[in-house]
Amino acid sequence: MTDTPIIESEMPKAYDPKKVEDKWYKFWMAKDYFRAEIDPKKTPFTIIMPPTNVTGELHIGHGLVMTLEDIMIRWHRMKGDPALWLPGFDHAGIATQVVVERELAKQGTDRHKLGREKFEQTVWQWARTYLQTIKEQKMKLGCSCDWSRERFTMDDGPSLAVRTAFVKLYNKGLIYRGERIINWCPRCRTALSDLETEHVDVTGNLWYVRYPLEDGSGYITVATTRPETILGDTAVAVNSEDERFKGIVGKKAILPVIKRSIPIIADNAVDPAFGTGAVKITPAHDPVDFEVAQRHNLPLVHILNPDATMNEKAGPYQGMDRFACREAIVRDLEKDGLLVKIEPYSHAIGHCQRCKTIVEPLASLQWFVSMKPLAKPAVAAVADGRVNIIPERFNKVYLNWMENIRDWCISRQLWWGHRIPVWYCGDCRKLTVAIDPPRTCQHCGSPKIEQDPDVLDTWFSSALWPHSTLGWPNDTEDMRYFYPTTVMETAYDILFFWVARMVMMGLEDTGKVPFHTVYLHGLIRDEKGEKMSKTRGNVRDPIEIAAEYGTDAMRCAFLTGNAPGNDSKLTDVKLEGGRNFANKLWNATRFVVRSIPEGKIDLAIRHSSLPAEDRWILSRLNRTVNTVTGMMENYQFGEALGRIYDFLWNEYCDWYIELAKIRLRPEFNGPSPLPVLIHVLETSLRLLHPYMPFLTEELWQNLRHRLPAGWQKTEAIIVAGYPVVDEKMFDEHAEQVLDSIIEIVRAIRNARSEYKVDVNHWVTAEIYAGDLAGAITPYAEAVQTLARARPIALHKVRLKETVRENAVVSVLKETEVVIPLASMVDLAAEQERMRKEIEQLEPDIARLEARLDDNAFLNKAPPAVIAKERERLGERKDRLARLRQQMGKSG
Ligand SMILES: [Zn+2]
Numbered sequence: 038m039t040d041t042p043i044i045e046s047e048m049p050k051a052y053d054p055k056k057v058e059d060k061w062y063k064f065w066m067a068k069d070y071f072r073a074e075i076d077p078k079k080t081p082f083t084i085i086m087p088p089t090n091v092t093g094e095l096h097i098g099h100g101l102v103m104t105l106e107d108i109m110i111r112w113h114r115m116k117g118d119p120a121l122w123l124p125g126f127d128h129a130g131i132a133t134q135v136v137v138e139r140e141l142a143k144q145g146t147d148r149h150k151l152g153r154e155k156f157e158q159t160v161w162q163w164a165r166t167y168l169q170t171i172k173e174q175k176m177k178l179g180c181s182c183d184w185s186r187e188r189f190t191m192d193d194g195p196s197l198a199v200r201t202a203f204v205k206l207y208n209k210g211l212i213y214r215g216e217r218i219i220n221w222c223p224r225c226r227t228a229l230s231d232l233e234t235e236h237v238d239v240t241g242n243l244w245y246v247r248y249p250l251e252d253g254s255g256y257i258t259v260a261t262t263r264p265e266t267i268l269g270d271t272a273v274a275v276n277s278e279d280e281r282f283k284g285i286v287g288k289k290a291i292l293p294v295i296k297r298s299i300p301i302i303a304d305n306a307v308d309p310a311f312g313t314g315a316v317k318i319t320p321a322h323d324p325v326d327f328e329v330a331q332r333h334n335l336p337l338v339h340i341l342n343p344d345a346t347m348n349e350k351a352g353p354y355q356g357m358d359r360f361a362c363r364e365a366i367v368r369d370l371e372k373d374g375l376l377v378k379i380e381p382y383s384h385a386i387g388h389c390q391r392c393k394t395i396v397e398p399l400a401s402l403q404w405f406v407s408m409k410p411l412a413k414p415a416v417a418a419v420a421d422g423r424v425n426i427i428p429e430r431f432n433k434v435y436l437n438w439m440e441n442i443r444d445w446c447i448s449r450q451l452w453w454g455h456r457i458p459v460w461y462c463g464d465c466r467k468l469t470v471a472i473d474p475p476r477t478c479q480h481c482g483s484p485k486i487e488q489d490p491d492v493l494d495t496w497f498s499s500a501l502w503p504h505s506t507l508g509w510p511n512d513t514e515d516m517r518y519f520y521p522t523t524v525m526e527t528a529y530d531i532l533f534f535w536v537a538r539m540v541m542m543g544l545e546d547t548g549k550v551p552f553h554t555v556y557l558h559g560l561i562r563d564e565k566g567e568k569m570s571k572t573r574g575n576v577r578d579p580i581e582i583a584a585e586y587g588t589d590a591m592r593c594a595f596l597t598g599n600a601p602g603n604d605s606k607l608t609d610v611k612l613e614g615g616r617n618f619a620n621k622l623w624n625a626t627r628f629v630v631r632s633i634p635e636g637k638i639d640l641a642i643r644h645s646s647l648p649a650e651d652r653w654i655l656s657r658l659n660r661t662v663n664t665v666t667g668m669m670e671n672y673q674f675g676e677a678l679g680r681i682y683d684f685l686w687n688e689y690c691d692w693y694i695e696l697a698k699i700r701l702r703p704e705f706n707g708p709s710p711l712p713v714l715i716h717v718l719e720t721s722l723r724l725l726h727p728y729m730p731f732l733t734e735e736l737w738q739n740l741r742h743r744l745p746a747g748w749q750k751t752e753a754i755i756v757a758g759y760p761v762v763d764e765k766m767f768d769e770h771a772e773q774v775l776d777s778i779i780e781i782v783r784a785i786r787n788a789r790s791e792y793k794v795d796v797n798h799w800v801t802a803e804i805y806a807g808d809l810a811g812a813i814t815p816y817a818e819a820v821q822t823l824a825r826a827r828p829i830a831l832h833k834v835r836l837k838e839t840v841r842e843n844a845v846v847s848v849l850k851e852t853e854v855v856i857p858l859a860s861m862v863d864l865a866a867e868q869e870r871m872r873k874e875i876e877q878l879e880p881d882i883a884r885l886e887a888r889l890d891d892n893a894f895l896n897k898a899p900p901a902v903i904a905k906e907r908e909r910l911g912e913r914k915d916r917l918a919r920l921r922q923q924m925g926k927s928g
């Protein structure tokens with residue numbers, strides 16, 4: 038049994054998140070509140086947390102993810118749903134390998150010097166360190182995820198799922214090995230998928246090069262952006278319809294420099310409008326050329342080593358870097374008189390997403406997933422609504438992309454990741470594809486088998502995440518109960534990388550969609566709306582922010598102005614707003630707690646005998662619960678928090694507590710406000726708990742500590758029930774009365790501030806309240822106290838014109854407030870002050886008018902200056918008119 042953390046006998050004056058946050062997180066953990074229990078009678082609510090990359094520490098985007106998912110989970114847990122939030126970590130194949138390689142480079146070594154085994158050990162160490170750091174950071178952010186079910190993509194379970202899925206797809210013919218054009222990163226020395234290649238527009242050149250015809254009858258000119266690839270050409274192609282080249286097709290051309298003879302062919306893929314209309318065909322280094330070569334049975338000539346230096350096929354350029362070779366070959370072409378011209382040319386060039394190196398498209402023997410058969414059911418699942426994407430506009434984006442999907446290159450020439458479960462036989466050359474490592478070849482029984490050295494694309498294991506984490510391929514209780522999961526919450530920029538592939542693989546492996554709802558959040562940008570990045574130097578660390586402002590304040594700031602799918606800005610104003618809100622609630626609760634008397638207390642609320650203000654706040658509370666619940670059901674968490682904030686700050690703290698203070702005075706005769714004061718606060722804290730978990734737990738426990746045992750059913754707010762609307766509490770009449778009272782007090786306060794009335798000075802007021810007069814009368818004392826107006830007179834009939842003279846009149850929704858000027862200011866002194874001001878204004882106005890009549894000024898001055906002068910004149914004329922009117926009133 039764990040004891041509840043210490044609640045001090047006197048609440049400290051100020052909220053100190055540092056003293057509160059860790060204490061409650063430990064308590065929640067010790068009580069095992071985060072663990073999801075299987076209850077066959079109930080429908081579970083499940084979120085599989087996007088596995089965090091073990092490449093480094095949490096960034097601001099993770100802060101938003103953790104906040105949104107924690108809100109959903111805490112809300113459903115409080116609603117009584119078995120709520121599972123399964124936390125996880127991703128080995129992040131290439132990303133982790135790149136950062137570890139950078140570390141090694143700093144130490145003057147690299148992975149090749151270390152060797153595969155040592156390198157893997159180094160990465161494991163790195164991964165374990167960051168996994169632990171990230172886990173602790175998630176705890177700091179208040180994540181109430183089920184740590185007993187934590188998963189890492191390289192764990193035995195998810196690894197078994199990876200091998201099983203691979204073998205199943207292979208046996209169905211949906212995974213194949215073949216030579217295709219892939220994107221090759223020469224720095225990472227691996228193949229990349231299309232998604233891992235970022236296309237950036239660059240201005241390069243288009244070189245026009247003349248190839249001599251073999252029969253000596255002339256030249257054919259081609260244009261290229263990569264002259265070094267001339268060395269890999271195996272043909273020149275023209276469009277078969279192109280009249281310009283009739284008679285030349287079928288001849289042979291001689292490649293410059295290396296003098297290899299190549300055919301001139303016709304193919305409809307050639308665009309006659311590009312360059313000269315004749316193009317060079319480099320099948321091993323270009324996707325379009327690769328296809329042309331297949332149609333025409335052309336050979337492939339590879340000219341690059343894995344590090345993008347030129348290989349032996351490059352003749353005199355062997356050993357040069359690809360870009361050095363480009364310069365050298367251009368020089369040689371010029372020397373030989375084969376360079377016709379150079380044109381500037383801008384085009385998109387692929388870069389490695391992880392290390393930003395320019396990738397080379399090249400033909401390579403790799404493993405691929407055949408995507409079209411997998412995409413079909415995944416399209417249907419979104420089209421028929423089994424998977425619903427929020428915001429809705431992304432449904433279309435998803436469907437468009439799926440329609441044009443291409444096969445997925447899944448093999449990576451990396452060392453960090455899931456090894457491909459394929460073994461090659463040294464004797465019969467055949468493949469053994471198996472879930473468990475075989476000892477012998479399944480075809481000939483030879484023990485001379487060797488596993489494929491490559492690993493799988495890190496997104497392959499991510500694609501299985503919703504089912505692999507729950508135990509698939511084993512038939513587990515968790516899999517049966519929690520799958521399909523409920524919500525997948527993630528960033529919109531990985532819709533294709535991840536969400537689409539999860540839908541495909543979930544359907545393929547389990548026959549069911551992996552989740553019913555996809556909630557896509559936007560990016561968090563800086564104050565100016567710029568993307569946060571290390572190069573811009575505007576990155577903010579969520580852990581530092583939480584330490585400075587408090588975790589709950591940061592969570593509020595994330596939610597302020599946040600809507601699904603939209604980017605949002607993180608500003609200091611928002612963070613300060615969150616902190617002020619926490620302080621406001623702290624002070625309010627402290628007031629309530631200090632009002633609780635020692636000994637016996639009657640907390641029963643007898644609705645029939647409640648005064649209007651109690652009925653009003655209960656009505657407003659229930660309307661807030663109603664609105665907030667509706668918004669949360671529609672995933673409008675930012676808006677929902679806004680409503681809770683408005684209710685607590687404006688209605689509860691600024692009005693209800695102020696009214697209650699009057700009733701808590703010893704001399705007050707009437708019902709105590711405490712039962713309602715406590716009830717509304719306690720309910721609001723529960724309403725707010727998913728958003729500000731630490732603060733609400735601390736405040737709730739402070740109440741609980743001072744109230745009779747059995748006051749609440751649970752021993753912590755985290756497991757208390759989420760508020761449910763009680764429509765019987767809606768009370769329009771009470772709302773009308775209190776709205777009027779609030780308006781009256783505001784009107785008097787506004788008049789006081791307009792006339793700069795000293796705080797210690799009391800004004801008087803005549804109030805016409807019509808039919809509401811009877812209901813407002815009991816609040817005369819309250820209005821006097823809150824507005825510092827005494828006496829006030831309440832009238833049922835309209836006020837006479839004479840009363841309205843020499844007074845500030847405010848016509849409100851249901852009432853009218855009249856404050857005699859004499860009660861606010863010393864009239865003689867005020868007259869004198871106004872007379873002086875008029876004396877100053879009149880010549881000023883005359884001067885401005887003269888100026889604006891002067892054509893010389895009007896012709897010379899810039900329009901902005903003239904506009905400014907006109908504005909000034911208008912302001913002064915208005916002021917003068919107001920002063921004259923006021924002088925007339927009080928004169
Ligand atoms: Zn790279």
Ligand SMILES: [Zn+2]
Nearest residue numbers: 462465478481
């Ligand atoms: Zn064999």
